[in-house]
Amino acid sequence: MPEKYMKAQRIEHGTVIDHILPGLALDVLRVLGLSTDRCMSILINSHSKKGGKKDILKIEDVELSGEEASRLALVSPHATINIIVNGIVVKKFNAEAPRVVKGILTCSNPNCISNQNEPIASEFRLGPDEGHRYVCTYCERDIIDLAKRIRS
Amino acid sequence: MPEKYMKAQRIEHGTVIDHILPGLALDVLRVLGLSTDRCMSILINSHSKKGGKKDILKIEDVELSGEEASRLALVSPHATINIIVNGIVVKKFNAEAPRVVKGILTCSNPNCISNQNEPIASEFRLGPDEGHRYVCTYCERDIIDLAKRIRS
DSSP states (O other): OOOSSOOOOOOSSEEEEEEEOTTOHHHHHHHTTOOTTSOEEEEEEEEOTTSSEEEEEEEETOOOOHHHHHHHHHHSTTOEEEEEETTEEEEEEEOOOOSEEESSBOOSOTTSGGGTTOSOOOEEEEOSSSSOOEEETTTOOEESOGGGGBOO | OOOSSOOOOOOSSEEEEEEEOTTOHHHHHHHTTOOTTSOEEEEEEEEOTTSSEEEEEEEETOOOOHHHHHHHHHHSTTOEEEEEETTEEEEEEEOOOOSEEESSBOOSOTTSGGGTTOSOOOEEEEOSSSSOOEEETTTOOEESOGGGGBOO
């Protein structure tokens, strides 16, 4: 019988990031600055058992920190982070979108002072509504496509 | 008992590219122009049963053509391409590095005529030795890092 679900293979030590928004696993990888010299598996547009699609990222021998989880939440809020040691989940938490983001995003407004080679870091604040929306502290422009606005 | 190997999950219809040089699966993806709206799984630095490491790429509902296999061979020569239909391998072939490559690579020599906005396509020929080396037809410069020289 054909298998409907792409199963995620277990790892002994490392991090499993589950419930990444579909198609965004490679952006998550980029945001975390993880290079491909690590052992990892990436499932893209995997069928979720609850219906819908999701991406999953498994990285061996890396334990994601809370700060890294915040970075990843910029791209994919509400992803679930599982830290695995000796094959057992020792810690599980959700990626929480940071309220203030300094120096990671670039403003999409070319006239914003943060894009003028001035000695200031970019700064964005999470909007008050539910839409996972960041607003530039300097020019108040909304950031539309967060994944594209993250500095490499 | 911990599993040493990351197993590649079966797919019902699509292409499995095996024996990709370790760490180069994302370059293969880029060369093939495959976007992340497809269902796929990517294993990076997976332990090979024969020893050593390799990458594996599984793409659902895509049957790789011979021309696409040539493009991928630019990045990872000798990768194995398996075409799967109804869960069965119906075709298996190796990615053969093309002898001549037109318009896909850019020459690393900034003074090369192919980089001067002239109406000519870049052209490279596979070197006569075993080293998977491409030489510019115009300025005879060797291409060192093929993955980086592929136009996006």
